[in-house]
Amino acid sequence: MAVPDTVAARRRATTAPPTVTAGTRRRPSRRDAAYWLYLVPGAILFLLVIGGPLVYTGYLSLTRWSGVGDPTFIGLDNYRDLLHDDVFWTSFKNTLAMIVAMVLLPTLIGLVLAAVLFDTIGRRFRPRTAAALRAAFYLPQVLPVVVAGIVWGWILRPDGAFNGLLDSVGLGSLRHDWLGDPDTALPVVMAVMIWVQLGYPVVVFMAALERIDPELYEAAEIDGAGWWRRFRAITLPQIRPETFVVGLTCTIAAMKVFGPIYALTRGGPENATNVPSYFAYYTFFKKLHVGYGSAISMVLTLIIVVVSVLFIRAQNRAERRDGGL
């Protein structure tokens, strides 16, 4: 195969020498045109499945429509209604709870767990032990979250395993309909989300720790720095890029969370666990208020984009500051 290749190359080199010499500077602009062809399938699919539908949802958010017949244009009425809709405000307040349960707490716990697994267990025991423990934390991340949600839903039912567990340890007086009571449903859903999410930061941070030069730790140890001092002075600053990635991806996931809510509570009881994406789904397909559901989706989309841009900007600023030092 190599022989015809070189022959062809030589032939081209002799027939068209100018491209090699004179063409070097002009090459980029000539390349442009042909490479566009490779974007064609992707671009068509993108417009069909993402671009078009997104714009159409934007248009629908300005209409009243039940899904049949023609949409009626009503301007910004849907958005005005949203401002006075208690469910809408509750759902966004619950998004904050989801950010606590899916970003803040998993990142903090994950940081400590990863450091302990890497430092204490990976080094002072066998690395295999650390890998096995890591797998246990990561397992919920690879499962269909809806299926995990259904198992949890059963565990937390009045006749489920959690109440059974309380009984068996003599705390039967605490038996409760955990997901059926508006006061306990949200904290319990948050606890399940921590369980779902925890493995991701653990795995990412453990990989990040492998990157750090062990000499930094050795030097600090010789200087007499304890575990906590080394964690704060070396580990945290060194893995900041990964912390940003985990923070951003988990924040986006928290704002979009749908499956676990669907499986655990369907937003109930009394909207205590409703979130924007479930609220939108319900408005689209159960209440058939397509325009209103579109408005909810557009607000959610806008918030996610703004938060992401702020996040990325903050990261860039932090990187620049580090570079300056």
Added chain:
Amino acid sequence: MAATLTPTAATRRAPDRHHRGVARWIVLALVTAAALAMLVPFAFMLLNAFKSPGDYSTNGPLSWPSEFYTKGLRTYWEQVDFPLKLWNSVLIAGSVAVLAVLVSLLNAYALGVGRVRGRLWIIGLFLLANMIPQESLIYPLYHLAKEAGLYNTRLAVIIIFTVIQSAFGTYLLASVLGTFPRTLLEAAALDGAGKWRILWRVVLPNLRPTLSVLLVFFFIWTWNEFLIPLVMLIDNQTQTVPVALASLQGDRLMDAPTTNAGALLSLVPAILFFLIFQRTLARGITAGADK
């Protein structure tokens, strides 16, 4: 600080070491307990998947099954036609993985190697597509699918997820290909290879590890997807494994042992992927985090 601390640290080292010898076992015990706590829900599920409904209602969720009862598993298997659900999931996730990698590769070739004009904006657009919630696409997609006669078909879900996954793939691969060694490309061009040939003969072989990671991720992500399959696939012939379980949730036929048996069956494939691809997954998560 280093200079003043060194002597004291040296003398304090010995007890510190000794202390750590005990402490490390305590740490190991604590972390192991936490890891086991993560697995408790699976233990509950296993315990109750092999229990008869009568056993469950008299002895509760924590008792050891009085007999090895597999009828719950069989009931669920037959009731939802589980092999068909498995096939639907494999077909959808498999097609999406292959097609999305292909589309990502083509896009990224134009953006990363071709450096077409305005590529930063295009990459930004793909990044944006990753962020937006599926709710902001779902109704038009649902409507469009109905108009096109693709509603309740696996093809509709395959097309949609090919695009959604390739948005991420394009973003990732474009930056990987941005750093692709120019000398390799130029050497191939000098040998007379056209762009098409360079893509398949030079770029693809060099990218194979990254592409295989993407393939695995797309497969698992699509397998676990819920909202779009829930909306698009409404009957027994087309539903995926997670949707089948969720649509039976709350059904009167689904007593606690059957629910657990169904959940167990639905989790087995995912756990198998996890065991098979564990190393790929670990590599992929790291690659994703670097970006």
